[in-house]
Amino acid sequence: MLKLSDRRRESLWGFLFIFPTYLGFMVFVLGPLIAVAGISLTKFDLFGATTFVGMQNFGRMFSDDRLKIVYGNTFFFTAFAVFFNLTIGLALAVLLNKKMPNFLRNFLRSIYFFPVLIAHTYVAVIWQFLYARDTGVINYYLHFLGIGPISWLTDQRWVLPSVIIMDVWKNTGFAMLIFLAGLQGIPGVYYEAAQIDGASPRKRFANITLPLLSPTIFFVLVIFMIGAIQVFDTIIVLTGGGPGDASRSVVIYIYEQAFQNFDLGYASAVAMTLFAVVLILTMAQFWFSRRWVHYE
Amino acid sequence: MAPDRTNKGRMLDRSASGERLSSTTGPARLRWNPKIDFAFIFLLIGAVLVAAPLLWMFSTSLRPSAESYKLPPQWLPTQFHFENYSAVFQSDVPIVALFLNSLKITAAVTIGQLVFCSMAGFAFARLRFPGRSLLFVLLLASLMIPNQMTVIPIFLIMKTLGLIDNSLSIILPGLVSAFGVFMMRQFYLTLPQELIDAAKMDGAGAWTVYRRIALPLSGPALSALGIISFNTTWNSYFYPLIFLTSWEKMTLPQGIALLSGYMQSGNPAVVMAAVSLAILPILLVFVLAQRWIVDAFVHSGIK
Numbered sequence: 141m142l143k144l145s146d147r148r149r150e151s152l153w154g155f156l157f158i159f160p161t162y163l164g165f166m167v168f169v170l171g172p173l174i175a176v177a178g179i180s181l182t183k184f185d186l187f188g189a190t191t192f193v194g195m196q197n198f199g200r201m202f203s204d205d206r207l208k209i210v211y212g213n214t215f216f217f218t219a220f221a222v223f224f225n226l227t228i229g230l231a232l233a234v235l236l237n238k239k240m241p242n243f244l245r246n247f248l249r250s251i252y253f254f255p256v257l258i259a260h261t262y263v264a265v266i267w268q269f270l271y272a273r274d275t276g277v278i279n280y281y282l283h284f285l286g287i288g289p290i291s292w293l294t295d296q297r298w299v300l301p302s303v304i305i306m307d308v309w310k311n312t313g314f315a316m317l318i319f320l321a322g323l324q325g326i327p328g329v330y331y332e333a334a335q336i337d338g339a340s341p342r343k344r345f346a347n348i349t350l351p352l353l354s355p356t357i358f359f360v361l362v363i364f365m366i367g368a369i370q371v372f373d374t375i376i377v378l379t380g381g382g383p384g385d386a387s388r389s390v391v392i393y394i395y396e397q398a399f400q401n402f403d404l405g406y407a408s409a410v411a412m413t414l415f416a417v418v419l420i421l422t423m424a425q426f427w428f429s430r431r432w433v434h435y436e
Numbered sequence: 437m438a439p440d441r442t443n444k445g446r447m448l449d450r451s452a453s454g455e456r457l458s459s460t461t462g463p464a465r466l467r468w469n470p471k472i473d474f475a476f477i478f479l480l481i482g483a484v485l486v487a488a489p490l491l492w493m494f495s496t497s498l499r500p501s502a503e504s505y506k507l508p509p510q511w512l513p514t515q516f517h518f519e520n521y522s523a524v525f526q527s528d529v530p531i532v533a534l535f536l537n538s539l540k541i542t543a544a545v546t547i548g549q550l551v552f553c554s555m556a557g558f559a560f561a562r563l564r565f566p567g568r569s570l571l572f573v574l575l576l577a578s579l580m581i582p583n584q585m586t587v588i589p590i591f592l593i594m595k596t597l598g599l600i601d602n603s604l605s606i607i608l609p610g611l612v613s614a615f616g617v618f619m620m621r622q623f624y625l626t627l628p629q630e631l632i633d634a635a636k637m638d639g640a641g642a643w644t645v646y647r648r649i650a651l652p653l654s655g656p657a658l659s660a661l662g663i664i665s666f667n668t669t670w671n672s673y674f675y676p677l678i679f680l681t682s683w684e685k686m687t688l689p690q691g692i693a694l695l696s697g698y699m700q701s702g703n704p705a706v707v708m709a710a711v712s713l714a715i716l717p718i719l720l721v722f723v724l725a726q727r728w729i730v731d732a733f734v735h736s737g738i739k
Contacts, residue, residue: 147564153642154565161556162571164612169578172589179588215631232482235475250726251483254490257718261689262711264495265696269704277492309486314733321734334658375672377693382727383527384691391584398588399678411585422580 150272167210172416180408187402205411209385210393216300217307217389218368224308225364226357229321234349236316237323237343249320260310264377267306268293293379296386302377304386307368315360322356352436358433363427369418390414485494490715494690496519497708504704520709527695530683534691537680541603544670545610549665550658553613557620558646558713562632574620578614584674594679606677606687610669616661619735623657624650656731663732665726 201207232252236245243315255263271292279289292302315347316352326349334344350357372391374382381388381396390410398407488511495513496504497520524531560563560572594605627650635645676687686694692714696707722729 150563151565154559154563154568157555157559157563157642158571159644160552161612164552164608165575165614167593168590168609168712169581169586169614170574172580173591175589175592176586185707232479238475240477241474246726248479248483249730250722251486253723253730253733254496254614254719255486257667257722257729258715259529259673260671261693262714265707266696267693268487268696269496270489270492270710272505275507277488277509279508280509308491313486316734317730331601333686345611347660366580370584372584376677377673379695382488388585389584395674395678397592404528404588408588411588414582415585418582419580 145189176411179405180412184404184407185402186404194407197406200406200407201413202251206385206388207393208391210388211387212420213300213386214371214390216371217371218303218365220304221307221311221368222300222361222364224304225312225315226360228308229277229312229360230319231358232312232316233319233323235347236320240327249317252316255310256313256314260373261377263306263310264374267302268378269308271302294383299379299383303371303378305315306378307371307374310374311364315364318356318360319353322353326352352388354433355435357423358429365421365425366418369414369421456658458605461620485556493715494712497712499705501703501705504708509663517705520703520705521713522689523703523706524695524710524713527699527706527710529581529691529695529710531691531695531713533543533684534686534688537603537685538688541606541610541623542666544603544607546662546665548607548611549613549616550662552659553616553620553661554645554654556567556617556652558624558650560617560621561624562645562650563642575614576618581616583684585608587675587678591678600679601685602654603680603685604677606672609675613665615736616665617663620657625652627653630718639666660732660735664736 143405170221181192181194183193183196200418211421238250269275271280273289273291273294276292278292282288282290290298292298330352332349334348339347370391371389372395375387375389376392376395379387381392391414394407394414398405489510492509495510498513498517499510499515500517501520503515523639590598590609594600594602599605599608631649632645633646640648672687673689673693676690680686680690683691692707692710695710699707710729
């Protein structure tokens with residue numbers, strides 16, 4: 141056994157090792173978290189004096205119609221982007237997991253995965269051109285199907301679907317990659333046994349693949365949902381939040397309130413609600429996951 | 437390329453029959469069953485859809501701007517007008533400076549994270565000190581805090597320190613990564629305890645165990661964290677947009693968004709040349725280091 145002085149020395153090293161990370165954590169995460177709660181109770185504009193206003197900022201949110209719109213947009217985006225990223229990602233992973241030459245599998249996987257590595261900013265710059273109403277590539281092909289022309293980025297009804305389609309193009313490869321790794325971890329004997337028992341492919345998918353993959357699905361769901369609720373880069377470059385407020389997300393709204401209107405108190409109050417939403421959704425998912433996630 | 441790729445996705449090596457297929461040349465043996473053909477066609481169509489926007493970007497960047505809007509679109513580069521690329525360098529956007537800014541910030545954040553996350557991860561996994569579990573759980577809980585949420589206080593901190601429009605305003609907050617600490621801790625937990633005990637018996641202190649035993653074994657974990665951290669920082673837009681305000685300090689994504697803003701209507705080919713300049717290096721690195729990059733992202737997603 142170690143002597144007491146050794147143990148004390150080990151503790152000292154432990155604190156020393158975590159010191160840089162914890163210092164940064166205090167200054168840039170925990171401190172700001174407390175500060176943002178404090179600022180949300182004030183009128184704070186960078187130039188004038190800061191005054192304590194109690195819950196006034198929170199009260200103001202109830203009568204802020206734009207806040208309802210941006211929350212609506214954010215939830216709409218989150219629901220559909222997460223749904224399509226996960227279902228398409230899972231479908232691709234299942235198809236890629238079938239028998240095929242390895243080089244082909246790796247090649248296809250690389251193509252699907254590559255957009256994950258590109259900045260949202262660049263993706264949005266490219267897609268702006270693809271979405272153009274009269275000169276865009278997408279409307280050109282759709283007109284052969286008798287569709288359109290659609291004003292992807294300037295029609296209030298189409299702008300969020302445009303953002304979602306682009307997001308799926310960029311991010312579904314990440315879901316696919318994680319699902320594929322998860323599928324590789326399912327022992328082949330389960331499928332062999334099911335085959336011997338005469339289970340149809342659909343039954344094998346529902347009774348073997350889905351339950352055994354459920355921890356992975358749950359993980360990807362949480363990651364994608366937290367990411368989608370904070371959507372900013374994609375939209376600010378693609379549409380700037382327009383037309384009107386039709387594609388403005390909560391984070392864009394916070395950014396504009398804080399750094400364009402310099403209403404830091406109100407922006408902090410909205411940020412608090414966003415934090416609450418992320419927290420509640422994460423907790424809810426962990427709670428629901430007990431019912432459907434199958435851990436071995 | 438092909439034979440090299442086959443051993444790349446270690447975890448994907450499953451279909452023995454697949455390997456046999458790829459090594460044969462006779463067409464007779466290549467007959468797949470029709471069900472698989474259907475899946476394969478679906479995958480191919482999907483791959484074309486995924487590749488198309490990037491192909492369009494590249495082909496357009498090589499054509500005169502007047503032809504950017506020509507329909508039907510030409511997907512393959514048929515002309516090679518490199519003047520769009522030189523126009524990027526002559527534009528008002530100092531693209532080389534922006535590239536170097538991005539590189540500086542990304543390198544500093546990545547190296548910092550590798551050092552600090554591996555130290556903290558090692559301590560949480562292998563050193564005993566009072567409050568270890570509590571401190572770790574607290575750190576982990578911060579993964580749920582959106583970093584857009586804390587931007588206002590961080591902005592005020594940087595303003596007080598006089599660091600607005602200074603790379604340090606992006607680098608300093610970037611050095612803390614709860615995710616990185618978690619990833620490194622999980623890795624150090626897999627090291628055999630006997631190895632560490634043996635070193636301790638020989639009188640090695642915590643620093644020696646970390647430096648001489650843990651660190652030399654953490655190559656795979658460090659490369660995974662390094663790749664994730666590099667990619668995240670290289671692509672980040674939100675913090676630079678708020679903290680970096682002058683041309684000389686901006687990052688590449690900021691510059692390209694601005695270039696696109698004012699050249700979009702007149703010069704799409706130049707915008708596409710700029711985006712190509714930003715994306716092609718990533719593609720090159722991806723082709724060369726595919727195995728490590730894919731592994732890194734798989735690791736980032738598996739506990």
